[in-house]
Amino acid sequence: MVTFGQSPREGDAASPADRPTGLVVTDAQGVVLSWSRSAEHLLGYTPAQAVGRSLKELVDLAPPAAVGSGTREESHRVLPVRRRDGRLLTLPVSGHPLVSDSDLQGWVLALGPPSDPLGGEAREALVEWLLNRSGTALTVYDAELRCVCQSAAMRRITGVPDDLRRGRGLSEVVHGASVAEWERRMRRVLETGEEQVAFDFRAMPPTVSRTHVYTVAAAPLRDALGRTFGVCTAVSDVTEERLIRERLSLLNEAGARIGSTLDLVRTAQELTEVAVPEFADFARVDLLEGLLRGEEPAPGPIPGAVRLRRIAERVWFEGSSEEVAVAGDADVYLASSPAALCLASGRSALYRTSDPAVSAWIAASPARQAKVRRYGTHSWILVPVRARGTTLGVVMLTRTRDTPDPFEPEDLALAEELVSRAAVCLDNARRFTRERTAALELQRSLLPQGLLQPTAAAVASRYLPASNRTGVGGDWFDVIELSGARVGLVVGDVVGHGIHAAATMGRLRTAVRALADVDPTPEELLTRLDDLVIRLSAESVGAVSADPAHDSDADTGAGIEATCLYAVYDPVSGLCSMARAGHPAPALRAPDGTASFLDLPAGPPLGLGGLPFESAELELPEGSVLALYTDGLVESRQHDIGQGLDTLRQTLATPAVSLEALCDRVVETLLPVRPSDDAALLLVRPHPLGPERVAVWNISPDPVAVAQARADTLRKLGSWGLEEAAFVTELVVSELVTNAIRYGDTPIQLRLITPQSSGTSGSASTRALICEVSDSSSTAPHLRRSRAFDEGGRGLLLVAQLTDRWGTRQTTTGKTIWCEQTLQADTLSSR
Structure with a gap:
């Protein structure tokens, strides 16, 4: 066995005194003349490599006379000498001069051995x-x-x-x-x-x-x-240093990854992804079931048995991480279970599998027993999810045989910090989900609940809320029944998202319905709607400036920006008049299957004021489809609006079995994923009325023409098979024609219209009968209360009582008074 201090390669003596001294001979200029074998061992140069070279150049050492001795006497010093491998050795150097005839011929240098600073x-x-x-x-x-x-x-x-x-x-x-x-x-x-x-x-x-x-x-x-x-x-x-570094890294990763969205399930999944496998081998997030129904949690701990719904779970097993598909599994935790104890105390807990509370809970379920045996679970941490004074649920973390080290108290503190950061994000997601649900409910209540199916057209619609942080926008559409079997079509978009946009959308939709009731032209309706938006914007700005707590840098939404398109389709003439205020132009699919966008004057967006709107009129042939939409349908982050419009045109040109099927196809094609902006689509297939369903008579201003009008009406009703409606219709025609002769101006015209069906149900067993009397006077009639002995003043009251709807509309040449009867099944069955 080799002992400390003995060279196993050379067998040299261990004592410095026994080590060899290197001998070197140089001339007076320091050029090496001789180089001993011991010098080779000491400095690494062979004699062949050293002889003939300058000692200074070779080992960074000068002869004594050259280093400042100033004499030719012996010199004994300790100097640094560089070896061949570049290392410096501190060696005793003794110089002995070689003198001949009083001239210095050279030097004999004795190098080493190295001194031993520590000895004995x-x-x-x-x-x-x-x-x-x-x-x-x-x-x-x-x-x-x-x-x-x-x-x-x-x-x-x-x-x-x-x-x-x-x-x-x-x-x-x-x-x-x-x-x-x-x-x-x-x-x-x-x-x-x-x-x-x-x-x-x-x-x-x-x-x-x-x-x-x-x-x-x-x-x-x-x-x-x-x-x-x-x-x-x-x-x-370096265990403690590494643990501190790993914990800080884990908390930093948690801050960066958890809460990237306001989706409750995704936030819980992010927590499990951070915890597994860097901290635990298994992580599960259980929340109170009521939270997912939008209920507000009670403050403080939760005692007794509790029902929790699992929303995220991840496990690390045999070197791979797997996210378990929990699909909202719910379970009841008894009061003695670790999870219920954690929620009841409001404090975190650290367990071993052998602890009574855990072992009893595991023994109560064969499925848990099998899972613990499979994974080799040996250590548990349970942390309540608490945020803003309320308890939301519990997080369970375990370690298995893949991580032999059990959880320690310092790990419990880290788990509490990790869950506390995630708890705020979970609570934010929960609050957002609740607010978003309420906002969506508000928006749905402001949109048409059941789309009206008018007599003049078949309609189908789709509305998709945005998938952004609010999900609530200001897009809307509507179908409005107008007099004379006409139908009003409207689609609009309030710029922005949130409750403010949804509420503004509801106000504008109500305003459009109110304005449409007086039958203005499309450009007139947009002009009045523009005035309304200007007033609403001014009111919002005034309310914001009057609020002392308002932050001027916040997004108040005070200024209202909106676009709108309004169209009126007349099935008698087959013409559609439309105008738009900064809204995308509609698309029309012709009966031959080709689709194109209508050349319609753009008009300024609503709220600018002072700029005119223009309308255009075109024929909608039977078998065509008119598409009204908002920009969220054709514009997205994945493509520009030009590409979206082209895709819409191509999709409309493809055959479809129904309007509903065509609606689905358009949405699936243009919005394959959840949109970043809300989108609305309204498809309309017109039903023109042929001349066989319209009767028109020019009325002479002579009172005797009233009898002729009644006779013509009865004959036409007979040809339509509507004899049961003859009594009411005869009275209505008599009153309206008499008023026109007495109070109106020529020319006077009587028109009867009977579409196929009427009402919102679209049932084939109902039918509408419309009576219109027009004259060139712009004076609008009105109902008034007649005294007992008055001879007049009861005509319009009689019309209002006998018919379902009545009204008056201004035209370019005067006015039209109209009324409508809905003939139910019992009336039509007698035909």
Whole structure:
């Protein structure tokens, strides 16, 4: 066995006094003339390499006369001398001059051996301190990597006594995955003579119950001649430093990853992804079931049995991580279960599988028993999810056989910090889900609940809320029945998202319905709607400026921006008049299957004021489809609006079995994923009325023409098979024609219209009968209360009582008074 201080390669004596002295002869200028074998051993140069070269150039050493002695006498000094491998040796240098005839001919230099700064008792004291009292873990190996000695600190780490450690290799007494790498680095030190930087390995010392992290550095041991004869390794326990670093890294990752969305399930999944496998082998998030129904949790702890719904679970098993599909599984935790105890106390808990509370809970379920046996679960942490004074649920973390180290109290503190950060994000997601649900309910209540199916057209619609942080926008659409079997079509978009946009949308939709009731032209309706938006914007700005608590930098939504398109389709003429205020142009699918966008004047967005709107009129042939939409349908982050419009045109051109099927196809094609903006789509297939369903008579201003109008009406009703409606219709025609002759101006016209069906149900067993009387006077009639002996004033009252709806609309040439009867099944069955 090689002992400390003996060279296993050269067999040189251990004492410095027994080591050779290098002899060198130079001329007066310092050029080497002779170089001994001992000088070769000391400095690494062979005689052939040294002779003829300057001593200064060779080993960075000058002869005594050249280094400032100023004499030709002997010189004895301790000087640094550089070896061939570049290392500096501090050697005693003795110079003896060679003199001939009083002239200096050269020098004889004696180099070494190196002086020993520590000798005798000092060396022994140093060795004794390093090996027995120092906290540094050291091991000295010989050239065969056999242990020569180890320090007391190393003995405590390995747990191997000196008599079993000495003379053995590392792999004979220490086991683990890092041993081979450790030996490889020590062998590298012997081969190259270079120190190997520290590397990490993990091991469990015999005196502790958890894995420690160590760093190992290996350095060469050299003799006085610089030859490597062994290796010294130094081991440092960096467990605490690494744990602190890992915990800070875990908390930093939690802050960066948890809460990236306001989705409750996704936030819980992010918590499990951070915890597994860096901290635990299994993580599960259970929340109170009422939270998922939008209920507000009660403050404080939750005593007794509790029903929890699992929303996220992840497990690390046999080297791979797996997210378990929980699908909202719910379970009742009895009051004695660890989860219920945690929620009842409001404090975190650390368990071992053998603890009574855990073992009893596991024994109560064969499924739990099988899972614990499969994973080898040995350590548990349960942390209540608490935020803003309320308890939301509980997080369960476990370690299995894949992580032998059990949870310790410091791990419990880390788990509490981790869950507390996630709890705020979970509560934010819960609050957002509740508010978003309420906002969506508000928005749905403001949109048409059941889309009206007018007599003049078939309609189908779709509305998709945005998938952004609010999910509530200001898009809307509507279908409005107008007089004369006409139908009003509207689609609009309030810029922005949230409750403010939804509420503004509801106000504008109500305004459009109110304005449409007086039958303005499309451009007139948009002009009045523009005035309304300007007033609403001014009111919002005034309310915000009057609020002293308002933050001027916040997004108030005070300014209202909106777009709108309004169209009126007349099935009698087959014409559709439409105007738009900054809204995308509608698309039309012709009866031959081709689709194109209508050339419609754009008009300014609502709220600008002072700019005119223009309308255009076009024919909608039977079999065509008109598509009205908002920009959220054709514009997204994945493509620009031009590409979206082209896709819409191509999709509309494809055949479909129904309007509903075509609606589905458009949405699936243009919005394959949840949209970033809300989108609305309204498809309309017109039903023109042929001349056989419309009757028109020009009325003479002579009172005797009233009788002729009644007779013509009865004949037409007979040809339509509506004899049961003759009595009411005859009275209505008589009153309206009489009023037009008495109070109106010529020309006077009577028109009867009978569409196929009427009402919102679209049932084939109902039918509408419309009566219209037009004249050139712009004076609108009105109902008034007649006294008992008044001879007039009861005509319009009679019309209002006998019909379902009545009204008046202004035209470019005067006015039209109209009324409508809905003929039910019992009336039509007598035909």
